[in-house]
Amino acid sequence: xxxxxxxxxxxxxxxxxLAEEVYRRIRADIMSLRLPPDTRVxxxxxxxxxxxxxxxxxxxxxxLEANGLVSKRHFAGYATSPRMDRAQLDELFEFRLLIEPHAxxxxxxxxxxxxxxILASGEGATSHDAFADMDTxxxxxxxxxxxxxLIADSLARLHIHVHIFRSCFRSEIAEEAVHEHDDIIAxxxxxxxxxxxxxxxxxIERSYARLRDFIRD
Amino acid sequence: xxxxxxxxxxxxxxxxxLAEEVYRRIRADIMSLRLPPDTRVxxxxxxxxxxxxxxxxxxxxxxLEANGLVSKRHFAGYATSPRMDRAQLDELFEFRLLIEPHAxxxxxxxxxxxxxxILASGEGATSHDAFADMDTxxxxxxxxxxxxxLIADSLARLHIHVHIFRSCFRSEIAEEAVHEHDDIIAxxxxxxxxxxxxxxxxxIERSYARLRDFIRD
DNA sequence: GGTCCCGCGATCCTATAGGATATTGGATTT
DNA sequence: AAATCCAATATCCTATAGGATCGCGGGACC
Numbered sequence: 001x002x003x004x005x006x007x008x009x010x011x012x013x014x015x016x017x018l019a020e021e022v023y024r025r026i027r028a029d030i031m032s033l034r035l036p037p038d039t040r041v042x043x044x045x046x047x048x049x050x051x052x053x054x055x056x057x058x059x060x061x062x063x064l065e066a067n068g069l070v071s072k073r074h075f076a077g078y079a080t081s082p083r084m085d086r087a088q089l090d091e092l093f094e095f096r097l098l099i100e101p102h103a104x105x106x107x108x109x110x111x112x113x114x115x116x117x118i119l120a121s122g123e124g125a126t127s128h129d130a131f132a133d134m135d136t137x138x139x140x141x142x143x144x145x146x147x148x149x150l151i152a153d154s155l156a157r158l159h160i161h162v163h164i165f166r167s168c169f170r171s172e173i174a175e176e177a178v179h180e181h182d183d184i185i186a187x188x189x190x191x192x193x194x195x196x197x198x199x200x201x202x203x204i205e206r207s208y209a210r211l212r213d214f215i216r217d
Numbered sequence: 218x219x220x221x222x223x224x225x226x227x228x229x230x231x232x233x234x235l236a237e238e239v240y241r242r243i244r245a246d247i248m249s250l251r252l253p254p255d256t257r258v259x260x261x262x263x264x265x266x267x268x269x270x271x272x273x274x275x276x277x278x279x280x281l282e283a284n285g286l287v288s289k290r291h292f293a294g295y296a297t298s299p300r301m302d303r304a305q306l307d308e309l310f311e312f313r314l315l316i317e318p319h320a321x322x323x324x325x326x327x328x329x330x331x332x333x334x335i336l337a338s339g340e341g342a343t344s345h346d347a348f349a350d351m352d353t354x355x356x357x358x359x360x361x362x363x364x365x366x367l368i369a370d371s372l373a374r375l376h377i378h379v380h381i382f383r384s385c386f387r388s389e390i391a392e393e394a395v396h397e398h399d400d401i402i403a404x405x406x407x408x409x410x411x412x413x414x415x416x417x418x419x420x421i422e423r424s425y426a427r428l429r430d431f432i433r434d
Numbered sequence: 435g436g437t438c439c440c441g442c443g444a445t446c447c448t449a450t451a452g453g454a455t456a457t458t459g460g461a462t463t464t
Numbered sequence: 465a466a467a468t469c470c471a472a473t474a475t476c477c478t479a480t481a482g483g484a485t486c487g488c489g490g491g492a493c494c
Contacts (some may be wrong), residue, residue: 018447019279042475053448058272059279062236066283075455075476088366095367096313149305150312154371235477270478275446292446292486366435 004135018052019059025050025061030069030080031160033167038082041070067157084165086215092158093208097201099151100139104184105193106201107145109149115145115187128170132163138181142188142200168212180206235269236276242267243277246288247297248377250384255299256289263419284374285425300384303432309375317356322410324362332362333406336430344388348394349380352384355398359405359417379425379428386431397423 026046026197029035047054061078070078084092110153111119119141136159141153180203187196243263246252260278264271281287287295301309328336336358353376360369364371397420404413 008408042473055272055275055447055449058276062279063283066280073456076457077475091365091367094365095371098319102315117246129306148308148311154312158367261445270480290486292444294445372471 019063022046022050022052022056023060023063026064027069027160030064031163031167033164035080035104037080037164038167039080041078041080043078067160069160084161089165089208089212089215091138092161093204096155096158096204100142100154100204101150101197101201103143103146103148103155104188105197106147107142108191108193108196110147111145111188115141119145119185119188128167132166135177135181136163139186142184145188165211171211171214174207174210176206177203177210231344236273236280239263239267239269239273240277240280243281244286244377245280248380248384250381252297254297254381256297256386258295258297260295260312284377286377300385301378306382306425306428306432310380310421313372313375313421316372317359317421318414318418320360320363320365320368320372321405322414324359325405325408325410326412327364328362332358336362336402336405345384349383351381352394352398359401362405382428388428388431389429391424393422394420394427 015200026041033183039060039202043054043057046057050057061070061072065072065078068081070080072078119138141161143155146152153193180199183199184196184203187199243252243258252258258278260271260274263274265275278287278289282289282295285298287297289295337354356376357369357373363369381430397416401413401420402414402418
């Protein structure tokens, strides 16, 4: 019986939801820059590489296209979306400023103790990747703490692009960001909605200023 | 040359992006309640009905799933999402209140004359469907007027669900809504951002109150 | 009468073949 | 030498067939 599995072990395992699995795999490859922005992605190459048929690849790429991570040109194949330019960065942070401060306020008002424990942990990152993961987790937990699935989903989608942008420039670990996170966490633990909202707004504005310097076109 | 086209005229026309065309078709069927909520949707039925292969159907359904209009259960086929319940309606309008007033302010500050002419026209709907289309167009133009693609896309996605919900209950034409629209349009034409933002907020809150009465579970 | 087993239908998933199209490289012309 | 045209290639898009899996209903057994 091990003979049956030994082939599929390295490939994608679960037969439950193959397209979903492929979707996560490709999304992870895009976020880790293993597939850099503006890179062509062919269907049958992926099919050979992952050891599955073309159908789940197509479904996964369609989902990625709906989420804005790849774009399809007729009879020319898929390609990862190009890196954000200045205008897109502005739009993204304008959107975040509308949503995330409100999410922080609601999280402060209604978050339970169990989730707060998770929020407080995992603060202390040394490498670039660890910091990026920690930041993603931090904002994700607050978005979920707001108790609104639309808010959580929208912010998750946006943070993917923030992650890619930051990874492109291998930006140094911002010591300030950790302190700003601590301010927000303290306000949430104190159930102080107004302070949490203000701290989050300040954090996003400073984060925007830090990232904006990397772009000059 | 007309002989070449006469067959394809009634079917799906553009050979550029079959999956895209199928996507729009199914989305239109869902929005018109031709596919009611919580209805099973089989791939090959659609393939036979639309006269195309299964592959573009799958891609279209994957995109619809990413947009939250259908859901897939493993080896059980696709189904249209169930009608919104009370909690989802609350979440949706909480989100709209975060975004749309800001969009109205920005539209008032930066909208050009040409778009305003379009905005002012098309006000005067008699039937249910005509009112629904007019309302959709109204909010879509303001969202685009804000000059932020993320805002426009998010609101477009949300308004689909509002449209479906309203269609489910065949809600009467709200005379008030037209007046509220007029207030917003007047503020935008006067480039009065603060007034436009307040008018939009008021409009959404009243719209929420009107729709909320239809749900009691 | 209740519970378990089994076959049937529906659906998804995979594989392969063939037609259509955009991109790329080289040859030709100005 | 630069621009243009054309053919070759790679890729996508579609269609069809076959294997695998899940849910449901009828019948047998306790």
